[in-house]
Amino acid sequence: MKAIVIREFGPPEVMRLEEVPNPVVGAHDVLIEVHAVSVNQTLDLIARAGRYPVPIRLPHVLGVDPSGVIVAAGAEVSARQVGDRVVVSSRLSAPDQLPRLLGVHQWGGYAQYVAVPAANTHLVPDTIDFPTATVVARHAPLAFGLLRDEARLQPGQWVLVMGAAGGLGSAGVQVAKYLGARVIAAAGADQRVASALALGADHGINYRAEDLTARARELTGGRGVDVVFENIGAPDLFPQALASLARDGRLVTAGSHGGGIVPLDVSRLYMQNLTVIGSTRQNSNDIDLSLQAAAQGRYRVLIDRVMPLAEAVDAHRWVEGRAGLGKVVLTPHSSRSAKSQR
Numbered sequence: 001m002k003a004i005v006i007r008e009f010g011p012p013e014v015m016r017l018e019e020v021p022n023p024v025v026g027a028h029d030v031l032i033e034v035h036a037v038s039v040n041q042t043l044d045l046i047a048r049a050g051r052y053p054v055p056i057r058l059p060h061v062l063g064v065d066p067s068g069v070i071v072a073a074g075a076e077v078s079a080r081q082v083g084d085r086v087v088v089s090s091r092l093s094a095p096d097q098l099p100r101l102l103g104v105h106q107w108g109g110y111a112q113y114v115a116v117p118a119a120n121t122h123l124v125p126d127t128i129d130f131p132t133a134t135v136v137a138r139h140a141p142l143a144f145g146l147l148r149d150e151a152r153l154q155p156g157q158w159v160l161v162m163g164a165a166g167g168l169g170s171a172g173v174q175v176a177k178y179l180g181a182r183v184i185a186a187a188g189a190d191q192r193v194a195s196a197l198a199l200g201a202d203h204g205i206n207y208r209a210e211d212l213t214a215r216a217r218e219l220t221g222g223r224g225v226d227v228v229f230e231n232i233g234a235p236d237l238f239p240q241a242l243a244s245l246a247r248d249g250r251l252v253t254a255g256s257h258g259g260g261i262v263p264l265d266v267s268r269l270y271m272q273n274l275t276v277i278g279s280t281r282q283n284s285n286d287i288d289l290s291l292q293a294a295a296q297g298r299y300r301v302l303i304d305r306v307m308p309l310a311e312a313v314d315a316h317r318w319v320e321g322r323a324g325l326g327k328v329v330l331t332p333h334s335s336r337s338a339k340s341q342r
Contacts, residue, residue, distance in 0.1 A: 066109025
């Protein structure tokens with residue numbers, strides 16, 4: 001099969017399209033013909049550069065969130081069959097093995113085929129295409145984990161979503177609305193704010209043109225927000241987001257592409273009884289919940305472009321330059337670039 005292989009860490013050019021052996025399918029595994037896999041800031045770009053905090057063994061194939069069609073199944077697989085349209089939960093599990101991350105601990109979906117435990121696959125509704133399924137499964141379950149399970153978000157509470165037009169940020173906007181919250185979408189450009197408002201946010205803030213804290217407090221009648229959904233980790237924005245919290249507020253975070261080292265006002269932290277939670281916890285059942293929401297039109301994804309697998313180098317350059325709006329998706333079955341937004 002063809003796969004994008006990295007044999008050294010570095011810039012996008014270290015990725016090369018190569019012929020490699022097909023994956024070995026274990027008794028509990030399925031073999032998936034990959035139709036879509038997304039390009040991610042941390043799990044792809046930072047991992048490729050050699051700066052991911054978990055050691056990655058070379059040579060390596062990236063890709064944490066492939067979707068596609070099952071073309072073979074192991075002898076012990078009964079819940080899935082050849083022809084099923086599926087997306088993969090990146091946190092893999094198998095009998096007698098420790099959990100591991102697809103595209104980090106083992107070769108991922110930047111390839112024509114990938115083998116994963118059948119238990120880590122989820123059926124994709126017929127009305128959803130593969131790029132959409134990939135993006136839904138990548139971000140929505142984590143947004144549910146952060147907002148519902150970690151922040152304990154309640155109906156009617158205020159949420160400030162940072163980076164609201166990004167992959168995880170746009171999921172945060174929609175999951176917060178799904179849970180009945182009032183949402184303030186914050187982003188760094190008017191176009192990005194408008195995109196988040198189109199996804200259902202109640203208010204928007206361009207934090208490059210407005211005072212984030214002052215505007216958030218104005219929108220909440222001077223009180224501040226109950227929850228901040230933070231996924232940037234930028235040293236200039238994090239303190240402003242924290243200062244937007246009301247007393248007893250909670251800040252949840254699972255992102256650091258803005259740098260990750262931030263100032264923290266400890267006095268405010270304890271005087272206002274604030275909570276800061278970093279987590280990547282997610283429930284695989286939320287993949288099914290999110291896919292059904294998408295099938296019902298209650299959850300949408302922003303896709304900037306779908307590109308052939310062979311153009312992975314250009315895709316990484318595009319994402320690094322942050323030139324687009326929405327996710328970039330690779331597919332082995334596309335012969336030319338396409339722009340799509342759902």
